[in-house]
Amino acid sequence: MENSLITSIEKNSKILKINNLEMSYQGVKAVDNVSFNVTQGSITGLIGPNGSGKSTLIDCITGFLKPQAGTWFINNAELTGLPPHHYSLAGISRTFQSTKAFGELSLLESLLIAGQSHDEVTFYKSFFGGNKLQIADLEAKRRALELLEQVNLLKYADAPADILSYGQRKLLALSSTMMTKPFLVILDEPVAGVNQTTVRRIEAIIKKLNESGVTFLIVEHNMEFIMNLCSRVLVLQSGKIIADDEPNVVRQNPLVMSAYLGSAQSKANNKHEP
Amino acid sequence: MDITFLIQLLLNGVVVGLFYGLVAVGLSLIFGVLEIVNFAHGDFYMLGAMLAFFSGMYLQFDYFISIAVVIIVSVFIGYLLYQILIVKLKNRSFEQSILLTIGVSMVIQNGSLYLWTATPKMLSNLYSYKVLEFANLTLPMLRAIASIVTIITFSVIFWIFYFTRLGKAMRGISQNRDAALMVGIDPVRIGLYAVIIGVTLSGLAGAVLAPIYTVHPTMGFAFIFKAFAIIIIGGLGNISGTVFAALVLGIVESFVGGIFQLALVDAIAFIFMSIVLLVKPEGIWGRGVRV
């Protein structure tokens, strides 16, 4: 899939730079002075025990939460504190942990909506129609059907998204991110609760997209998935980054193990409470 | 402009403010606990006034007995309203709950117009036409008594709200629904009480104010607008905020009307509401429910 935006970015540049991000709610620091960079063309993992602040961090940099402090740069342009649609237009796509979908709309419509802000049709042109609109619409439909085919959902193109199973919704969400022609895709638990076949399929799709230049930042709990895909893994605990390295190194890191064990330990302790 | 005049304006304002408060508190309570804007609130007020009118006119009940009768009937109506209609709104959107209460309002208001016509009715009792005078200040006796009844009602409500378990549960749900559910508060039971109390308060207000203002099927509609403004200014779901906001509005209206004699006194409520929404949307006295 051609993406002119991606080819114009120099390889290995830092397309996402986060500086000193801080986010608290109700007195608890969910993100505590986090800074890191993501290299163009890489697949980076973001892991950590439940409640460590991963989703909060994503929500901050994509405009869904207003952090108390911090700046972030996308492709060297400062895009701190904007509303969510700006990030999408700037080339970042994301999915949600809760696997959102437009339940009553068909799969095809859902994908068309995802893509509609990203072709050259402006607000006003989209109403007055004309040739340019028709061409753009046909192209969008073609891409949408192609994406549905890749995830084996073509036969449900006209069905309402409500009927999809959980795993199929994850696939739809992933396809939607592609409609927006992004150069950076942030996935929030793309394979949580999904069966093995679908996990493999999603892995394959991500690998293929990455080969064509798309950068990924993936929040996940599924270790195997992270190990198979990521060249670099960041570990978050209580809002702080406690490790940032290759996956094999991170796996052996004692701090990381105690972070997970620690939370497993307290889960076990809670179970014993009368 | 002498001081007596100003004190008179203040007195008038406080009295009107108390009445506004009596009408608005029920609305605020139902919103706080159920997150429903009870559009029919003004119509229950009107029904209370109608019942008081008929008890006074045809059954010769005196003021206080009429009020008691209205309270009993209102409790019953509130109970029915909840069990038949409101409980079915459990998982519906907020907009649907407004539509439901608009439907109820349409039925009550137009039904009343059909049964009793739009002709205003005047109710008088022992206390009408008598005026209290002291220190050069005047206060119609009826208003004085109504004010006292209002203050007693507020005291009862405050007692329920701040000193009983029921009240604590209601406050809990208003401020943080999820947390309240987690500690085991039963939203269905608390909702029922909230509606019963809310509807009773509006019926009671109708009975208390029936001899003071004329009684007719659309009388509630005029108050609703101010009641909405008051609950926003005071903080949606915040009972004490509502009462304070009502008093402030009453006083300001009295002064503006008395000193400047502006015809747009009615717009003051809207102006205040707009200012509050622009500057502090959760209400001056803050969070009952997040706005």
Add this chain to the structure above:
Amino acid sequence: MVYESKFKISLLALILLLCISPYFFHSEYYFTLGITVCTFAVLSAGLNLLYGYIGLLSFAQVAFFGIGAYTSAILVTQNSWTIWTALPIAGIFTGIVGAFVGYTSLKLSRHAFAIVTLSFSLLCTIIAREWISLTRGSMGIPGLPAPTINIPSLETIVLDRPNYLYPVFLIYTVLALFLFYRLGVSRIGRALKAIKLDEPLASSQGINVLSHKILAIVVSAVLSGMVGGLFVFHLTIVDPSIFDFYYTESMLIMVIIGGPGSYWGVLCASILFSVIPDLLRFSSDLRMVAYGVLLIISVLILPNGVAGFLRNRNNKRWKIH
């Protein structure tokens, strides 16, 4: 909708026929009814755009209707404009008010939005009653001159009866409804539906939620304002009752029963509910009681209206699990 040429031509022919029908029928009754249908068709389409497509329960529609009405009336009586120049200005002015109201109230929660738009409509009633120097207060502005069409070197046609005013309404209504339709099926309409279903998701895909909402409010405001500006010539008087809750109640019934979000459902319901009151001549109070009951039943049983019910039945065939 299939845009076959045959369909387009027959539709145009129908409209033309309706336009010249006043020359064949002299009874005012049907044309008055026709004017009422046109007016409510536009008003409910406007409410449907906001509540049905986006989920915004705006009570400000009647305010826009009345503001357009008053603007048009004032320009014609006090500034001696003709309806043909006053009407567009009324539309533009109402649109500006709409943009302002929209921008300020959209920042609030859904609860506050409903209350604020309601209060705005009530405020308009108060202003209409009290700002006497502008609106002549409760007495209103009577005696609006009938619109005239000056055909140079031919006669001047005076539109002083519903029969003659009706074609103007019809043409306006067709244009307005066409605009609403095109907006609904466009990318913008699609985005509005997405916003209603899941606003954060739509936003994360690049849709500027605020712009879309304001656009919808402004379009509804302009079109409702202009139909108000026209309607006032049918009434020949404008007074504070133009802001009556009765219009809101009627619009709500049409949108809720027709099916929020369904263009054709709401259109059919608006025709039905404009015509019914005249067919069933019982007391208007009882009629409103019936509407209230319908509204209650609809919320409890048919929350998506008739059109929604049919759509859900249609979707059942996709059940695969």
